[in-house]
Amino acid sequence: MSNLAQSPLQSDLDIAPLLLPTQVLRNDSEALAAAHALAQAARLQAGLRDRQRKLPWAEIEQFTRSGLGSISIPREYGGPQVSFVTLAEVFAIISAVDPALGQIPQNHFGILHVLQGAASESQKKQLFQSVLDGWRIGNGGPERGTKNTLDVKARISAEGDGFVINGQKFYSTGALFAHWVAVKALDDEGRQVMAFVRRGTPGLRIVDDWSGFGQRTTASGTVLLNNVPVDADLVVPIWRLGQTPGIQGAVSQLIQAAIDAGIARGALDDTISFVRERSRPWIDAKVERASDDLYVIADIGKLKIELHAAEALLRKAGQVLDQVSAAPITAHSAARASIAVAQAKVLTTEVSLQVSEKLFELAGSRATLAEFNLDRHWRNARVHTLHDPVRWKYHAVGAWHLNGTLPARHSWI
Structure with missing residues (x-):
């Protein structure tokens, strides 16, 4: 255990969460298995948590106990250092069930990667060990009322x-x-x-x-x-990160894209289930089941294709990050990583919004009833995809391919 793992500090303003027992996973397969187990547990009351704004403390604690919090820590510091492909899939698996649960540790992993590029050796040892011991990292970066998202007043x-x-x-x-x-x-x-x-x-x-x-x-x-x-x-x-090429932004964006892919998966799964089990066919379809409606079938097929395309680009982006991070990072390789992730982010954004909206058209009026809370998929997609505008992703991708322009060097590309 780290020497940081003491009894929780507290003041009159803040109380630290309990430090829970954890484990260190050994490889990518164990990380994926842990993500599936967490998703299965989180699925049970995901809609209720959303409706009541009930924070997912039990699920976050399972996340910690399972060892998922340390899966990206480099092997030389005692972590399993899973691939970026696996990291993205872990977030997609969790976010398909509850994207809020997926988003909560997003910055944890983004910050761990920042440490790899900016922290001293002693800082890496101390902070990585704390995460291996079950410590979670939260975000204290953005501010309101500033000129733009990069501006800091603190x-x-x-x-x-x-x-x-x-x-x-x-x-x-x-x-x-x-x-x-x-x-x-x-x-x-x-x-x-x-x-x-x-x-x-x-x-x-x-x-x-x-x-x-x-x-x-x-x-x-x-x-x-x-x-x-x-x-x-x-x-x-x-x-110092601005002085040398890096992939910090691409890593952060990969996880954001994975969350959106997960939202799309969850929304499409619920669409299919509702159409099969609850929807009525339209009278002109002249079929007994909504799932036999030719237009519904075609639309489900179209949405599946678009989701698979987004997932394929997400996986490709993870592969590019794995390749780029395996060698000294240059301005060109960093740009290649950012562009690969930007392409995935465009499709995951668009498919999450499209599927979560199309759900109601295909499932019908009954799907709008509050008892099902299916609007949470669209609400989650709409809010999360506002993290950064994809119109600028199109610009970055076009400028790269047309003029060889390197993308900006920050956390949003």
Whole structure:
């Protein structure tokens, strides 16, 4: 166990989650099996959690106990380092049942990859070991009221042997469930750093004020930081990531695309089940079952093809990331990874929205009844796909293929 694994800290503002027993999975097959087991358990009350905005604590705890939280940690630090293909499939499997449960650890994995490129050796050892011991990482990056999503107002200043952070965050997915909150802030020289704040640290407060009409149970709300102390060895200079080519953005986007693919899978599965079991055929179809309606059959076929195309591009993007990460990363190889993921993200975005809307046309009026809560698929797709606009993915892909223009270097491409 890490020396960080002590009794939970707490202050008058924040209480850390319990540190649970966990395991380290050995390979990709075990990771996929754990994802299927979690999905099976999470399926039981996914609709009820959405309806009641009930946070998925039991499911997140199963995620931790299963060892899924450490599947991307490099082998040299004790992790299984599963392939990016497997990482994406793990998220798709979970998100097909409950995309909020899929989104909660998304930043956990994105941040783990950031550490590989920006953290010192001692920081990697400390933070990777904490995750192997069952610690979860939550997001404290985005802010409201800034010029754009890259703009940061939070400040970190030297004080004594360490630092203090002041600021306010929003869209803080995973923070409420986490043991670490990874906070982006500007240092005294105006450079962006990522500070790892232990839950329960005085001055830290997490507010569950997320009110989005989709992804309701992600708790993607506010993090308040009022003179929050941080150890110097827990401040990572992420500004250095901009100096060399990397795939941090592509890795983050791969997981986002996988969540959308999962939403589409879940929505299409529910469409097929409803048509088979509950829908009535239209009178002019002259058939006994809705599932024998020629137009319904054709539309299901079309949606399946489009979903399979999106999944194929998602898998291809994972393969490209596996290839690129296996060699020294160049500007060209990093761009190749970003473009591959962007192509997948376009299709997963579009198919998640299309399937979740088409569900009602094919399933019929009864599918709109609140008792079935099938609108959650569209609400989840609509909210999650707003993370970054796919119109800019089209632009990046076109500029790459037409003019050889490298995509921007940030977390959204």
